[in-house]
Amino acid sequence: MQTSIAKRNYWLLSGALLTFFLTWSFCFSIFSIWLEQFVGLNGEERGVVFSLGAFCALFILPVYGYLQDKLGLKNMYYFLSLVC
Incomplete structure (x- = not known):
């Protein structure tokens, strides 16, 4: 009985992660286009936006890992539901 529940949970979590990363990659691939066409940023300014995002991730991800x-x-799911 436990193995069927564990197997089901594995596939549900795998599907959720796949969906998350697919949607994230689709959205992130058009982010640069959006910054250029709708916000009006040039290449250098878009690079600054991406650099700031990476720089913030360096500090936020370790804090997130510690909290998790x-x-x-x-x-953690309840905490993220409240924050978002």
């Missing part, structure tokens, strides 16, 4: 370790996976 302390809260646990189930509580």
Whole structure:
């Protein structure tokens, strides 16, 4: 009984991660086009936007990892639901 539940959870989590990364890559691929056409940024300004995003990730991801370790996976979902 436990193995069928674990197998189902594995496939649900795998599908959720696949969906997340596919939608993230689709949206991120048109982000530069959006910055150029609708916001009016040139190439240098778009590079600054991407650099700032990477720089912020360097500081935010370790904090997120620490919180995830302390809260646990189930509580982290609740925390992210409240924040977002």
